[in-house]
Amino acid sequence: MTTHEFDFVVVGAGTSGCYAAATAAKAGYDVVVVERKDADEAGHIACGDALKGAANFPDAIPKTELEPAFTNTGVDHGRFEIPQEDTVLEIPIPGELAVIDRWKYGKRIIESASEAGVAFHYDTVVQDVEQDRAGRVTGVRATRKGDAVTYDAEFVVDAAGSLSLLQDTVDFSESTFDTNVDYSQFCSAYREIVEVPEPVEWDDALVFKPTERAAGYLWYFPRTDTQINAGLGFQMNEEPMHLVEDLKSDLRNRAEFAGAEVKDKLGAALPTRRPYDSATHPGYLAVGDAAGHVNPTTGGGIAGAAYAGKYAAEAAIDALEDGVHGEAALWSYNERVMDHFGARYAALDVYNVLSTAVDVDDLMSLLASLPGKQLSEALYAGTSSFGVGLAAKVAAKSFGHWGQIYQMYQTKRVADRLLEHYEAYPSSPDGLERWQARRDDIMDDVYEVTGADAKY
Numbered sequence: 059m060t061t062h063e064f065d066f067v068v069v070g071a072g073t074s075g076c077y078a079a080a081t082a083a084k085a086g087y088d089v090v091v092v093e094r095k096d097a098d099e100a101g102h103i104a105c106g107d108a109l110k111g112a113a114n115f116p117d118a119i120p121k122t123e124l125e126p127a128f129t130n131t132g133v134d135h136g137r138f139e140i141p142q143e144d145t146v147l148e149i150p151i152p153g154e155l156a157v158i159d160r161w162k163y164g165k166r167i168i169e170s171a172s173e174a175g176v177a178f179h180y181d182t183v184v185q186d187v188e189q190d191r192a193g194r195v196t197g198v199r200a201t202r203k204g205d206a207v208t209y210d211a212e213f214v215v216d217a218a219g220s221l222s223l224l225q226d227t228v229d230f231s232e233s234t235f236d237t238n239v240d241y242s243q244f245c246s247a248y249r250e251i252v253e254v255p256e257p258v259e260w261d262d263a264l265v266f267k268p269t270e271r272a273a274g275y276l277w278y279f280p281r282t283d284t285q286i287n288a289g290l291g292f293q294m295n296e297e298p299m300h301l302v303e304d305l306k307s308d309l310r311n312r313a314e315f316a317g318a319e320v321k322d323k324l325g326a327a328l329p330t331r332r333p334y335d336s337a338t339h340p341g342y343l344a345v346g347d348a349a350g351h352v353n354p355t356t357g358g359g360i361a362g363a364a365y366a367g368k369y370a371a372e373a374a375i376d377a378l379e380d381g382v383h384g385e386a387a388l389w390s391y392n393e394r395v396m397d398h399f400g401a402r403y404a405a406l407d408v409y410n411v412l413s414t415a416v417d418v419d420d421l422m423s424l425l426a427s428l429p430g431k432q433l434s435e436a437l438y439a440g441t442s443s444f445g446v447g448l449a450a451k452v453a454a455k456s457f458g459h460w461g462q463i464y465q466m467y468q469t470k471r472v473a474d475r476l477l478e479h480y481e482a483y484p485s486s487p488d489g490l491e492r493w494q495a496r497r498d499d500i501m502d503d504v505y506e507v508t509g510a511d512a513k514y
């Protein structure tokens with residue numbers, strides 16, 4: 059058996075892993091990224107290819123390194139197709155957005171992390187963690203092409219993606235690490251890269267469309283005007299969809315896809331849930347999808363993964379410099395995540411909860427009656443404000459949906475309360491239990507207002 063020693067072992071060469079590794083390597087630490095895929099496949103990740111907010115990405119791998127993978131920077135709005143209402147809603151997308159060649163992006167972040175001094179060990183499947191008697195994680199055990207290999211480390215960063223296998227093996231009894239995780243809080247998604255013969259007219263838009271059944275949606279994101287990322291997903295608490303067939307059937311009905319050629323196919327699970335209450339354990343931090351750092355209403359997780367990687371590495375570096383490994387020493391990581399995007403994502407999750415309890419057709423016809431700007435604010439910022447005049451106009455247009463609007467209004471009020479509570483996230487692990495109890499009370503109100511089954 060081979061044994062390696064590093065300051066940091068990062069499991070997974072995706073966005074969160076590469077950003078965590080590059081941050082630590084740039085601070086002078088010995089870092090290895092352990093990746094189950096081979097060197098060619100690494101970075102090939104199922105995604106809608108929409109990258110939001112790259113201008114402000116962490117310095118460890120700045121936007122200039124990512125830009126060669128940008129294939130369409132002309133998208134400025136979402137196009138919500140609502141077949142039930144024969145309506146198309148055009149909703150502005152705030153901030154910077156690029157549709158990217160995701161595989162090339164994956165390679166760019168690996169190359170940048172390598173240039174920062176990170177070692178990459180491919181074909182290496184992590185199967186277990188090592189823990190000392192006090193419960194601190196001290197490394198991982200893996201298999202490379204049939205051979206056992208062990209990595210000893212000061213810190214292990216779990217960047218292994220949705221439903222990370224590592225979390226099944228760690229004994230978390232000595233920490234507050236969030237184990238209230240179930241597959242039903244995830245979305246199952248599938249996408250194809252499709253080459254169409256003629257340029258599409260909507261190459262300046264991300265196209266969304268509800269699926270006919272279950273709480274799912276289809277998307278069409280233009281990488282270029284002839285290369286489309288077409289996909290669909292559904293929340294796994296619903297009746298399973300036949301992702302490949304359902305996508306094919308929608309493609310068949312769209313004239314622009316006649317004669318199209320499928321270039322690539324991939325599927326995966328993504329968290330459509332609130333971020334983990336705590337993603338720290340002595341010697342161990344979970345980042346990105348492995349800690350639920352995805353906007354649960356849009357499915358966008360790249361930006362959250364990049365920042366989580368940075369914050370986790372910085373907290374671990376501080377702890378290392380103080381010669382400590384405990385959870386309290388890593389706590390600033392949880393705080394920074396909640397402060398930056400975690401609180402907002404938890405509030406947005408309330409609308410996901412609502413969507414599981416309302417009739418899709420009713421929701422669509424209601425959406426068709428709402429103004430685009432407010433919808434855009436609700437989708438991306440987790441909040442929205444209606445002036446009196448606008449509210450009156452919406453009320454007139456949405457006659458017949460007032461019951462749902464009132465339910466939406468109540469849902470928004472309880473989501474705002476939740477946001478406020480997340481803004482008071484505790485400053486140490488000691489305060490977490492009390493904070494969780496209060497949060498769970500607010501969630502009970504969420505279930506009552508929405509009529510949804512408990513998600514957590």
Ligand SMILES: Cc1cc2nc3c(=O)[nH]c(=O)nc-3n(C[C@H](O)[C@H](O)[C@H](O)COP(=O)(O)OP(=O)(O)OC[C@H]3O[C@@H](n4cnc5c(N)ncnc54)[C@H](O)[C@@H]3O)c2cc1C
Pocket residue numbers: 069070071072073074075092093094095100101103104105106107108109110182183184185217218219220223224247248249289325326327328345346347348351352357358359360361363
């Ligand atoms: C279909 C789909 C569409 C999406 N669309 C978008 C979008 O348009 N925009 C957006 O911003 N986000 C999107 N997302 C979400 C986004 O892809 C993720 O949030 C993001 O990739 C998370 O990065 P990560 O580094 O945490 O995990 P991943 O990118 O999943 O990386 C995890 C890595 O860990 C490796 N690994 C896993 N287990 C092991 C193991 N045991 N040993 C060694 N290596 C292991 C994997 O091979 C992988 O390379 C989408 C997700 C899906 C599934």
